[in-house]
Each structure stands twice: as C-alpha cells, then as structure tokens.
Amino acid sequence: xxxxxxxxxxxxxxxxxxxxxxxxxxxxxxxxxxxxxxxxxxxxxxxxxxxxxxxxxxxxxxxxxxxxxxxxxxxxxxxxxxxxxxxxxxxxxxxxxxxxxxxxxxxxxxxxxxxxxxxxxxxxxxxxxxxxxxxxxxxxxxxxxxxxxxxxxxxxxxxxxxxxxxxxxxxxxxxxxxxxxxxxxxxxxxxxxxxxxxxxxxxxxxxxxxxxxxxxxxxxxxxxxxxxxxxxxxxxxxxxxxxxxxxxxxxxxxxxxxxxxxxxxxxxxxxxxxxxxxxxxxxxxxxxxxxxxxxxxxxxxxxx
Amino acid sequence: xxxxxxxxxxxxxxxxxxxxxxxxxxxxxxxxxxxxxxxxxxxxxxxxxxxxxxxxxxxxxxxxxxxxxxxxxxxxxxxxxxxxxxxxxxxxxxxxxxxxxxxxxxxxxxxxxxxxxxxxxxxxxxxxxxxxxxxxxxxxxxxxxxxxxxxxxxxxxxxxxxxxxxxxxxxxxxxxxxxxxxxxxxxxxxxxxxxxxxxxxxxxxxxxxxxxxxxxxxxxxxxxxxxxxxxxxxxxxxxxxxxxxxxxxxxxxxxxxxxxxxxxxxxxxxxxxxxxxxxxxxxxxxxxxxxxxxxxxx
Numbered sequence: 001x002x003x004x005x006x007x008x009x010x011x012x013x014x015x016x017x018x019x020x021x022x023x024x025x026x027x028x029x030x031x032x033x034x035x036x037x038x039x040x041x042x043x044x045x046x047x048x049x050x051x052x053x054x055x056x057x058x059x060x061x062x063x064x065x066x067x068x069x070x071x072x073x074x075x076x077x078x079x080x081x082x083x084x085x086x087x088x089x090x091x092x093x094x095x096x097x098x099x100x101x102x103x104x105x106x107x108x109x110x111x112x113x114x115x116x117x118x119x120x121x122x123x124x125x126x127x128x129x130x131x132x133x134x135x136x137x138x139x140x141x142x143x144x145x146x147x148x149x150x151x152x153x154x155x156x157x158x159x160x161x162x163x164x165x166x167x168x169x170x171x172x173x174x175x176x177x178x179x180x181x182x183x184x185x186x187x188x189x190x191x192x193x194x195x196x197x198x199x200x201x202x203x204x205x206x207x208x209x210x211x212x213x214x215x216x217x218x219x220x221x222x223x224x225x226x227x228x229x230x231x232x233x234x235x236x237x238x239x240x241x242x243x244x245x246x247x248x249x250x251x252x253x254x255x256x257x258x259x260x261x262x263x264x265x266x267x268x269x270x271x272x273x274x275x276x277x278x279x280x281x282x283x284x285x286x287x288x289x290x291x292x293x294x295x296x297x298x299x300x301x302x303x304x
Numbered sequence: 305x306x307x308x309x310x311x312x313x314x315x316x317x318x319x320x321x322x323x324x325x326x327x328x329x330x331x332x333x334x335x336x337x338x339x340x341x342x343x344x345x346x347x348x349x350x351x352x353x354x355x356x357x358x359x360x361x362x363x364x365x366x367x368x369x370x371x372x373x374x375x376x377x378x379x380x381x382x383x384x385x386x387x388x389x390x391x392x393x394x395x396x397x398x399x400x401x402x403x404x405x406x407x408x409x410x411x412x413x414x415x416x417x418x419x420x421x422x423x424x425x426x427x428x429x430x431x432x433x434x435x436x437x438x439x440x441x442x443x444x445x446x447x448x449x450x451x452x453x454x455x456x457x458x459x460x461x462x463x464x465x466x467x468x469x470x471x472x473x474x475x476x477x478x479x480x481x482x483x484x485x486x487x488x489x490x491x492x493x494x495x496x497x498x499x500x501x502x503x504x505x506x507x508x509x510x511x512x513x514x515x516x517x518x519x520x521x522x523x524x525x526x527x528x529x530x531x532x533x534x535x536x537x538x539x540x541x542x543x544x545x546x547x548x549x550x551x552x553x554x555x556x557x558x559x560x561x562x563x564x565x566x567x568x569x570x571x572x573x574x575x576x577x578x579x580x581x582x583x584x585x586x587x588x589x590x591x592x593x594x595x596x597x598x599x600x601x602x
Contacts, residue, residue: 023322023323023324023325023370023372023408024324024406024408026319026322026372027319027322027324027406027408030318030319030410031410032319032320032321032322032408032409032410033408033409033410034406034407034408035395035396035397035398035406035407035408035409035412035413036395036397036398036399036400036401036402036407037406051437051440053437053442053443054437054438054440057433057434057437058434058437058438061423061426061430061434062423064425064426064430065423065424065425065426066425068425068426068466069425133420135419135420136420136421136438137399138394138399138420139399139415139417139419139420140415140417140420140421140438140439141397141398141399141412141415142438142440299401300401302399302400302401
C-alpha cells in the first residue's frame with residue numbers, strides 16, 4: 001500500500017487523521033444497499049419472478065433464432081427425434097434384436113427416445129447456459145438462474161411438436177396400442193420431467209461454471225445413462241433374476257419417467273402408485289437441491 | 305429518475321454510491337514460462353499462486369479504493385491500460401465480486417451496453433424487445449419506448465430485417481438506441497460509444513449529455529481525457545489498482561497529464577523516474593472532494 005499524502009486528508013488516509021471513516025455506517029445512514037451481494041433466497045425468487053418476461057422472451061427468441069438458420073426451420077424440432085428413432089429402430093430392433101419380449105417395440109422405443117432426449121437436451125444446453133453467455137453475464141445484472149430457467153423453458157417449448165409426433169407415431173405403428181383415458185397422464189409425466197430437467201439444468205450450469213472440466217464428462221455420463229435407462233430394452237431380459245441389479249436399475253429416475261409414459265401411452269395400464277411418488281420426489285427434490293446450490297454460487301458466475 | 309436541472313454542474317446531493325475499501329483480485333492461469341496469459345488487465349503477476357496442475361497467479365486489480373460519490377456528480381475514471389479502471393466500474397455495477405470491502409448504492413447501477421443480449425438472427429424489432437427486457441424494463445415500458453428507439457436508430461423499414469443483415473453502423477445505432485432509451489439513476493459508461501456517421505455521432509453525443517444530466521450519478525471510464533474534461537466534474541486516477549488521486553476533474557487531469565509527460569521524458573532521456581504523486585485532493589467533512597490550495601502535482 002503506498003502511503004497517502006502526509007498531512008493531507010484523503011478518502012484513503014483520512015483514517016490517520018480523523019479516525020477511520022465508517023463508510024458502511026454512512027451508507028446505511030443514507031439507506032444504501034450493498035451492490036453485488038447475493039440476495040436472500042426469497043428475494044432471489046422474487047427477482048426471478050420480476051424477470052419472467054425476459055426469461056420467456058429469451059427462450060422464444062432462442063428457438064426463433066436457431067430455426068431461422070435452417071431452410072426447414074422448426075421442422076427440425078420434429079425431424080431430429082424422428083431420424084433418431086429410425087436409427088435406433090434399425091440398430092436395436094433389427095440388428096441387435098433387443099426387442100425380444102417387448103410388446104409394441106416401436107412404440108416402446110419411440111417413447112423411450114423422445115422422453116430421454118428431452119432431458120438430455122436440457123442437460124447439454126443447461127451446461128452451456130452460463131459459460132455460453134459470458135458476455136451477457138458480464139454486462140447485465142440479473143439473477144443468473146434466469147439463464148438455465150430460460151434454456152429449460154426453451155426445450156419445453158420445442159418439445160411440444162416432438163410430443164405430437166410421438167403421439168402420431170405411436171398411433172400409426174403396426175401393433176395398435178391400447179387407447180384409454182390414461183393418454184392424458186402423459187401431461188403430468190412431461191410436467192414432472194420439466195421440473196426434473198430444470199433441477200438438472202441448474203445443477204449442471206453451476207457445476208460447469210465453477211469447474212469447466214465437467215462439460216467434458218457430460219457426453220459420457222449421458223451415454224451411460226441412456227444405456228441403463230431401458231430406452232431400447234426391457235430390464236427383464238438382463239436383470240430378470242438378479243433382484244439387486246434390478247433394484248438399482250429401477251431406482252433410476254429416467255426409468256421411472258419412461259415407465260410412466262409407456263404405461264399411459266402404450267399399454268393403457270395404471271402405473272404402480274410408488275412410481276408416481278418417486279417421480280414427484282425426484283423432480284421436486286432435484287429442483288430444490290439444484291436451485292439452492294445455484295443460488296449459493298450466484299456471485300461466482302461473473303468471475304472470468 | 306431525478307429531475308436534475310439541465311444546467312451544467314447540477315447541485316450535489318446526498319451520497320448515491322460509496323466505495324468502501326474495495327479490493328478485487330483475480331486468479332489467472334500462468335504459462336510454463338512463468339508469464340501470465342493475457343488477462344484482462346495485462347499486468348504482470350503480483351505473486352505466484354498455489355494451485356494444482358495449472359499454475360495460477362493473483363492479479364490485484366483494485367487495491368483498497370474508497371470514495372463517496374453524490375447525486376449530481378459525474379465521475380471520470382482515468383489511468384493507464386490495466387490500471388483497474390474497467391474492473392472498478394464493473395464492481396460498481398455489481399458484475400465483479402469484490403474480494404473485500406463493499407460497494408454501496410441507493411439504486412442498482414447500470415452499465416451502458418446491451419450488445420450481448422441481442423441475437424443477430426432476429427429482426428431489429430424483436431431485438432428491441434429482447435434488449436429492453438434484458439435491461440430490466442417491463443413489457444408496458446417497452447411498448448412506450450419502442451417507437452422512440454426505432455426513430456432514434458433511424459433504421460426505418462430495416463427494423464423488420466434480421467440484425468445480421470445490418471451494416472455495422474446500423475447495428476451499433478440500434479444498440480445505442482436501445483441502451484440509452486431510458487436514464488437509470490446511476491449510469492456507468494465504459495468508453496464512449498462512438499460509431500456511425502457524423503450525424504449519428506452528434507445525435508448520440510447529445511443523448512449522452514442528456515443522459516448524464518438526468519442520471520443522478522454518472523461514471524465514465526475513458527482514455528480520452530478531453531471527453532472526461534468535458535463531461536466530468538470529478539475524476540479518480542487509478543494506477544496499478546491504487547487510487548492515486550480523487551478530486552475535481554481539472555486538477556486530477558492536470559496532475560495526470562503532468563505525470564505522464566514527466567514519465568515520457570524520463571523514458572526518452574533517462575534520468576530519474578518521476579515520483580508518483582501520492583497526494584490526493586482533499587475531502588471535506590462529508591467526504592466530498594474539495595480543491596486544495598497547495599500544488600498537488602508531481
């Protein structure tokens with residue numbers, strides 16, 4: 001610290017002359033607020049609510065912006081999952097024959113892939129929501145959770161057309177599924193998944209912002225999750241007689257969501273109540289954990 | 305929004321921003337050769353840091369800066385490249401976390417700039433809404449502001465075209481129009497935005513002056529000393545993160561130029577390096593800068 005002027009007062013060396021100026025007291029006396037400090041959790045939620053128009057517009061603009069880059073525009077929202085389903089149908093249905101023992105394999109696979117992709121996209125895009133918006137974060141001050149929130153919303157909005165395709169595809173597949181009132185149950189399933197995705201997006205956005213290396217691991221983690229979630233095979237085939245393996249596989253929240261979705265859309269069956277409770281617990285538990293941990297690191301996201 | 309009189313040098317009111325021993329440092333990675341990678345400040349490392357596989361060094365960008373700024377003051381921040389000016393400004397905006405100390409303010413300080421929020425694939429029209437929302441305005445406010453923004457930008461029908469099809473001048477006109485559409489209570493500007501043709505330059509200068517007069521408090525970081533002399537009533541001189549001088553803009557700028565000249569002469573001819581001025585312009589009992597009679601220059 002360089003010495004201040006001898007004998008002259010300044011904001012820095014005033015202390016030497018007249019006792020340290022209590023600037024904090026002065027600030028409080030004038031009703032000033034600390035800048036750049038993380039607000040309380042309640043206040044943070046209120047700030048986010050105040051920014052809801054921004055969050056929604058950012059999500060919508062993102063869709064409009066990315067689809068304007070392609071000749072087919074928003075058709076890709078539908079085309080991409082369709083192509084994926086076709087690839088997996090060939091690979092797993094025809095070549096590897098994992099379809100054994102599964103009723104209406106095409107429908108089973110379609111629901112698995114569409115729903116899994118919904119969450120996977122929220123993860124990969126949520127991971128970039130802070131680091132990919134560095135400039136935005138460095139110039140404008142707003143609660144940073146707005147970014148993962150907006151990404152999740154953007155995915156939810158673009159999942160709409162994919163969901164319609166899923167309905168149609170399941171309906172036109174050669175083996176007719178059972179159409180019951182349970183079709184409407186797909187609404188709470190997707191809603192719970194959206195909550196779940198938001199929790200994941202918040203958790204991962206925070207992790208990547210704090211430790212960028214995490215983003216390198218995400219593709220592998222997603223792969224493993226994909227293979228262990230029963231997207232293209234039934235657990236009975238591999239773990240039918242191993243109760244421990246089976247229990248582990250079935251604790252997977254993605255398996256829970258997929259089962260709920262298939263029961264509602266494909267088999268017209270009531271899912272066991274425990275599955276619904278698990279889905280609710282996973283969604284809101286993860287949202288709570290994700291949101292609080294994101295909020296706790298709020299001050300770290302601007303660090304370059 | 306205060307209704308400050310539009311005459312030069314509005315009366316100074318109560319404090320609006322207080323910097324209380326603000327200290328900011330960054331951990332930056334270091335290459336094998338021991339030289340720091342190009343960081344924001346471009347300054348050599350202060351001390352080697354400890355770390356795992358990557359070596360890092362701590363850059364002390366801002367060192368214990370204190371100041372009390374009042375309503376009606378316009379504060380220029382000057383200093384060499386890497387002296388911590390921009391970092392300090394961003395700390396005032398709450399965009400850079402302070403290591404110790406605290407920035408206080410009566411209202412959220414707003415950094416002028418909206419570029420990052422805009423999407424090149426969207427029309428200028430939609431970008432106005434997006435940009436204004438990013439700045440924190442409500443839909444209702446935006447409805448009222450929109451026509452004014454379009455008019456000021458002078459884009460006419462081009463406003464319905466995607467922004468990526470704009471010339472760079474058109475783009476910056478729109479960005480400027482959005483960023484300056486409304487006067488925040490505490491306005492922060494990092495370097496003047498000067499793009500576009502002469503006509504727009506004049507318009508934007510006018511608007512900046514209007515902003516400055518109507519903002520309760522105004523901070524400007526700039527290398528252009530004349531801009532600071534013209535627009536600021538007070539100046540902070542930062543050197544290597546240390547506040548060298550704080551006082552009426554004229555005095556601080558004179559001292560700064562004198563020091564720079566002495567330094568240049570020293571570089572050219574050798575001889576003793578000029579001592580850094582350690583004098584700060586005095587502050588009165590309310591911590592307002594007051595001119596001091598003695599010569600505070602080098």
